[in-house]
Amino acid sequence: MAPKRxxxxxxxxxAIAFVDGHGLDALTMRRLGDSLGVEAMALYRHVSGRGELLExxxxxxIDNLFDNDLMIETPTSWEDYLQRVANATLQLAREHPEIFPLIATQPSQAPWLRPPLRSLRWVEDFLSTLQSFGFSDENAVSAYKAFTSFLIGDLLLQVHATGDDAIGFDDDEASDEEADLSNYPTVxxxxxxxxxxxxxxxxxxxxxxxxxxxRATLTT
Structure with a gap:
């Protein structure tokens, strides 16, 4: 059989599919090679190592956010644009909860590229779109900083949330910790x-x- 190209x-x-299924800690070059049906060394022809793979x-x-259905239509206002970007990014975080924290922690190419909209393509799109709706240079940059801070903070909380209906311990922890619950009656x-x-x-x-x-900053 010919080697896979x-x-x-x-x-x-x-790698994205592997982490979605097994978690980030499970990702190694050897395991990824097994998933692809090749030796791990074959991967180094395409990525220099795990760091470049994560990048x-x-x-x-992040680039594929532009292909989200919410982003395909032309926004009717700057408010509509922010709503579309925010909800497209929310979908990304929910679909890839094991990977989304990387978007916050991986080093950016420049300190002013802020997660999650951390690519030059996104900064260009964001700033130019707001300016097409009348934002000044200062207001557009300020909105980019405030919007990205909101997104990364809220979405990191979401991907770490359990979604359980009640607070409790895993079965393995219950025997050791259950007695301690008596110290937290309000909880x-x-x-x-x-x-x-x-x-x-x-x-x-x-x-x-x-x-x-x-909106308030636009009228001051």
Missing amino acids: LTKDHVVLT GMVANL IRLSELLGQDHSQREFDDALDDLIERI
């Missing part, structure tokens, strides 16, 4: 409320608040 894109996409995964996911009493998942509503409300703050 790899491309960097194929390696990166397979490629982040770049792929026990409010556990059902604490465990309720209102993440979509909270995201929408926070985004609306941000848009109102940006």
Whole structure:
């Protein structure tokens, strides 16, 4: 059988699928090679190592946000644009919760490339779109910084959330920790409320608040 012909894109996409299924800690060059049916050494023709592989995964996911259905239509206002970008990024975080934290932690090419919109293509699109709706240079940059801070903070919380309906311990922990719950009566009493998942509503409300703050800067 002829050896499989790899491309960097194929390696990166397979790595994304592997991490989605097995978690980031499980990703090694050897295991990725096994998934592709090749020796690990064959991967080094396309990526120099795990670091470049992770960078490629982040770049792929961020760039592919432009292909999200929400981003294909031309926005009717700057508020509509922010709503579309925010919800497209939310979909990304929910579809790839094991990878999304990398978007926050991988070094950027420049300090002013802020996660999650951390590519030159995204900065160009964001700033030019806002300016097409009348934003000044200063207001567009300020909105980019505020918007990215909101996104990365909210979405990192979402991908770490369990979504459980109640607070508790895993079975392995219960025998050791259950007695300690008696020291936290307020947590026990409010556990059902604490465990309720209102993440979509909270995201929408926070985004609306941000848009109102940006709107206020345009009139000052």
